Amino acid sequence: MKRYKDLAPPPRTIMTPGPVEVDPRVLRAMSYPILGQFDPAFTDLMNETMEMLRELFVTGNQWCYPVDGTSRSGLEAVLVSLIEPGDRVLVPIYGRFGHLLTEIAERCGAEVITIEAEWGTVFDPQQVIDAIRQYRPALVAMVHGETSTGCMQPLREIGHYCREMDVLFVVDAVATIGGVPVYADKWQIDAVMGGTQKCLSVPAGMAPLTYNDRVERKLLARKSIERGLRTASEFQPAAISGHSRIASNYLDLAQLQDYWSPARLNHHTEATSMLYALREGLRILLEEGLEARFARHAENGAAIVAGVRGMGLQLFGNDQARLPVVTCIEIPPGIDGESVRSMLLEDFGIEIASSFGPLKGRIWRIGSMGYSSSRKNVLHVLGALEATLLRHGFKLPAGEGVQAALDVYARKEEVTC
Incomplete structure (x- = not known):
């Protein structure tokens, strides 16, 4: 029988745009014993994590929680939960990850409009505002920090115009959250998606995000309760509101919201050790x-x-x-x-x-x-x-x-x- 050696990763100084080196305190936190996902001791940790995420995103939003999965799971969760087939979505592209947002939106059945800037540059906010005025999208999806080109897009003016025009503004802040200013409320961003494996120095495996009441209203209009959890008296809002049901089960923010709410409606088994890691990473960030x-x-x-x-x-x-x-x-x-x-x-x-x-x-x-x-x-x-x-x-x-x-x-x- 073949025998395998003990795990012995070589020492590395990781100077990539992600993943990065993990703080030893985070690694230690991941070694603690597992708790059950409905154990009050564990739900207290979930609540504390939500509180710290509000500070990270600089927001008063009720909903700040992680999606279990790498950063891309957070991007997909927000887009699949907000985009209905036929919705017009504007994606300004200035690097690889703008193309990723485009592909996800296309897979959601959106009518995707793109504008492009040369790689190595960003948009003058007025260019994006002009495109919003011209195309009248339901949603604008944009990357804040584009790691493929090393560029960062100014967002404040775009967020304010989206709010003025009643357009949802969704931002990929995977590369910037915890490393450069990201102000969800001040910049009037409706949903912000982050990642753990970059400036937070936590292993890849969770996608912290936040969204406001404007997003929540859309989620509730599309909400459906899983059949195995639904009682006979529970109606399905999506079936009577004229909205389509969210196409993904795992990445359904309406269901994830219930899981992170006081109701703790079962959805999936929480990634316990990853939550320990995220909580400790946030503690370190707030201490600094x-x-x-x-x-x-x-x-x-x-x-x-x-x-x-x-x-x-x-x-x-x-x-x-x-x-x-x-x-x-x-x-x-x-x-x-x-x-x-x-x-x-x-x-x-x-x-x-x-x-x-x-x-x-x-x-x-x-x-x-x-x-x-x-x-x-x-x-x-x-x-x-x-x-x-x-x-x-x-x-x-x-x-x-x-x-x-x-x-x-x-x-x-x-x-x-």
């Missing part, structure tokens, strides 16, 4: 403080940018639209990008990312998210990248990259002294 956390991510992102420029490398994308937690670097002519990534991994234990679609083979992406976003990691990756490029024959001013990053940190220390 949102503003301090945003400042840490901004500083480390600025240090990477300075270090990359100090090496004489070119950054990809519009400087004014730069996503602070992902730095995109143009691969120099004549340099084998995958060979550089392999050497970083094999000789230094550092993982950075390539990109997708039209940018595949053209850029590297360095993430600085969550627990991975530290001064130590930034200096490590810059020093290793410099050494690797020199070994690949790229001419650069040796030592200048790390010095440029240290200058960023020194300026911060001077300000705080």
Whole structure:
């Protein structure tokens, strides 16, 4: 009989746009004993998690909870629960994940209208507002931080116009939540979907989200109770309201809402250890403080940018639209990008990312998210990248990259002294 070795993952410094390194406190939380999903001790943990998510999303929304599944499950849950066949949906695309929102909306039977910006740029909010005015969609779905291009889209003006026009505004904040400001209420976003495996430094496996009363009204109009749970007296609102039933059972927010409500109407078996992990990750975030956390991510992102420029490398994308937690670097002519990534991994234990679609083979992406976003990691990756490029024959001013990053940190220390 074949015998398998004990699990022994190699040590890594993960500097990708996700997943990232997990805080040891989160790993410890995942080791605690399992509780039953209706045990009052466990439902108390569910309620505490909802409270902390309200602080994360900076919202007064009643509904803030995670969907069990990776980040994409949250995107699909919101879109499949809100979009009915024939609904007109506008998706502004400026990278890979705008295309993903488009595909999900198409699979929901929507009439999807897209507008596109060149990869490496974002939209002037007025461009999106003009498209809303022209096409009159029922819903606008947009990415906040596009990790494929390292760009971040301004949202406030778009959210305000959507509210004025009675259009639902749905935002993919998977890459930004917990790392840069995301203000659900102030920006008048109707539904925000996040992820655990990026700036929250929790393993992939949950998709925290929030939505407001405007979304809830749509959910209740489409609500149906699972047959095995339904009593004879319970009617089906979707059957009498003229709305279609939500096409997914597992990703049905109307049912998930009941599961997270005081009624605790059974839906699925909660991912207990993942909830422990999310709760601890949120505790760590709130102990640090949102503003301090945003400042840490901004500083480390600025240090990477300075270090990359100090090496004489070119950054990809519009400087004014730069996503602070992902730095995109143009691969120099004549340099084998995958060979550089392999050497970083094999000789230094550092993982950075390539990109997708039209940018595949053209850029590297360095993430600085969550627990991975530290001064130590930034200096490590810059020093290793410099050494690797020199070994690949790229001419650069040796030592200048790390010095440029240290200058960023020194300026911060001077300000705080």
